[in-house]
Amino acid sequence: MTATQSPNPLPTGSDISLPWHLRLPKALEKDFRLYFRASVAKVAPGAFLLIGILLACAMLVESVVGDEIIAHSWRPRLFTLMITGGCLLLARNPRGREWLHPATLTLGLAIASTGNYLGYTISHPLSYTFFLHTPIAVIMICTLIRVPFYQALGGSLIMIGALGVTLFMDPSRVEFEPLTLMLVTLAFSSMSLFGQYVYERLLRQHFLSEHVLFQHRDELHSANLILENQATVDGMTGCINRRGMESRLNHLYHLLQKQSPDAPERVTLMLFDIDFFKQYNDTYGHPAGDECLKKVASVPLSMVQAEKDFVARYGGEEFVIVLTDSSFNDALVFAERMRNRVEQLGLPHSGSRISQVVTISVGVACSDGQADNGAELLKLADEALYQAKGAGRNRVALMSNQGLVEMLN
Ligand SMILES: Nc1nc2c(ncn2[C@@H]2O[C@H](COP(=O)(O)OP(=O)(O)OP(=O)(O)O)[C@@H](O)[C@H]2O)c(=O)[nH]1
Numbered sequence: 136m137t138a139t140q141s142p143n144p145l146p147t148g149s150d151i152s153l154p155w156h157l158r159l160p161k162a163l164e165k166d167f168r169l170y171f172r173a174s175v176a177k178v179a180p181g182a183f184l185l186i187g188i189l190l191a192c193a194m195l196v197e198s199v200v201g202d203e204i205i206a207h208s209w210r211p212r213l214f215t216l217m218i219t220g221g222c223l224l225l226a227r228n229p230r231g232r233e234w235l236h237p238a239t240l241t242l243g244l245a246i247a248s249t250g251n252y253l254g255y256t257i258s259h260p261l262s263y264t265f266f267l268h269t270p271i272a273v274i275m276i277c278t279l280i281r282v283p284f285y286q287a288l289g290g291s292l293i294m295i296g297a298l299g300v301t302l303f304m305d306p307s308r309v310e311f312e313p314l315t316l317m318l319v320t321l322a323f324s325s326m327s328l329f330g331q332y333v334y335e336r337l338l339r340q341h342f343l344s345e346h347v348l349f350q351h352r353d354e355l356h357s358a359n360l361i362l363e364n365q366a367t368v369d370g371m372t373g374c375i376n377r378r379g380m381e382s383r384l385n386h387l388y389h390l391l392q393k394q395s396p397d398a399p400e401r402v403t404l405m406l407f408d409i410d411f412f413k414q415y416n417d418t419y420g421h422p423a424g425d426e427c428l429k430k431v432a433s434v435p436l437s438m439v440q441a442e443k444d445f446v447a448r449y450g451g452e453e454f455v456i457v458l459t460d461s462s463f464n465d466a467l468v469f470a471e472r473m474r475n476r477v478e479q480l481g482l483p484h485s486g487s488r489i490s491q492v493v494t495i496s497v498g499v500a501c502s503d504g505q506a507d508n509g510a511e512l513l514k515l516a517d518e519a520l521y522q523a524k525g526a527g528r529n530r531v532a533l534m535s536n537q538g539l540v541e542m543l544n
Pocket residue numbers: 408409410411412413414416420421422423424425428450451452524528
């Protein structure tokens with residue numbers, strides 16, 4: 136395999152091809168419907184308002200043209216206006232939006248039926264204009280308030296069918312050539328439906344491209360998390376490694392000095408080291424030494440609770456524990472308990488000059504003291520640890536605020 140070849144190339148937008156019938160895999164189809172609805176919901180309130188105004192204008196014109204017309208038309212018109220109002224309310228309410236498309240189809244059917252009813256019952260030279268409600272309703276559901284293609288197709292076929300039945304049921308009732316009107320309706324409806332098909336196709340392709348883009352972003356994000364984890368975690372003990380510790384400690388100090396709202400009250404740092412670990416390796420071998428390190432590390436790991444607190448492997452057999460927001464006294468209790476628990480593990484250490492089992496020495500320093508940054512805090516804890524070793528090991532030493540080292544026991 137050459138350097139440029141990737142074993143698992145990321146998909147591109149064109150890898151997911153869109154079939155002629157527009158259907159996507161089930162899970163994607165569900166997401167697309169939400170996406171489609173959200174895109175329609177933006178324009179729907181304005182469109183419904185426009186339809187309401189047009190309906191009111193139609194009533195006005197009908198009342199001017201003749202009393203007989205408005206006498207027939209006001210009831211169905213008012214009914215349609217009420218449906219339009221209902222649609223407007225649905226479009227404005229995020230919860231009602233899932234009913235937006237059925238409601239729009241209902242409105243289209245109401246407009247087309249009103250036209251058929253008025254055209255059939257009113258005898259007037261202009262009555263053919265009522266039958267134009269059907270193509271107008273089809274244009275409305277395909278262009279003004281977009282209904283998904285298959286729903287628009289079904290709704291349009293019902294409307295055109297109803298128009299055909301009304302026109303050809305008793306052709307003598309209409310004062311014009313019904314076939315011409317039917318052909319005009321079919322022509323307008325086909326164009327509208329074709330437009331809707333093309334629009335939905337483009338929208339679906341755009342949705343697919345975005346979907347692929349999000350997929351890439353998620354994959355990159357997960358890969359970054361894994362890499363970040365690998366770069367900052369010590370594989371053997373599961374503690375944070377030195378690099379991770381330095382960046383976390385610096386971050387904590389940065390928050391502390393900026394006095395930002397999520398800054399801890401104080402930071403306490405403990406540095407501990409296994410006593411006579413060289414002799415342990417010499418006595419039991421390096422692999423046993425590794426096992427010993429894992430067991431010792433598991434003690435502070437099981438004790439650290441708070442989210443910002445952590446245990447890090449600072450060096451070979453040196454570990455750091457950082458506690459935030461605990462009082463200095465609480466931190467000392469923690470250190471002493473940890474020292475005690477390591478001793479209680481009872482790991483035999485015949486090479487130790489102070490005990491029969493593995494023990495640790497701990498140095499503790501707190502940000503309340505003289506350290507201005509993480510590195511200085513670590514230096515103070517190291518100084519305390521050095522003194523703990525000098526004082527006989529298996530003990531906790533703390534760096535006081537005055538810069539003096541005190542032994543805990
Ligand atoms: N098994 C094992 N040993 C390690 C690892 N990293 C460092 N060491 C050993 O840890 C020992 C550290 O020894 P020293 O620094 O002399 O300290 P010590 O023997 O513990 O003596 P004091 O700290 O003074 O009590 C060395 O022998 C290293 O080889 C590791 O990952 N695994």
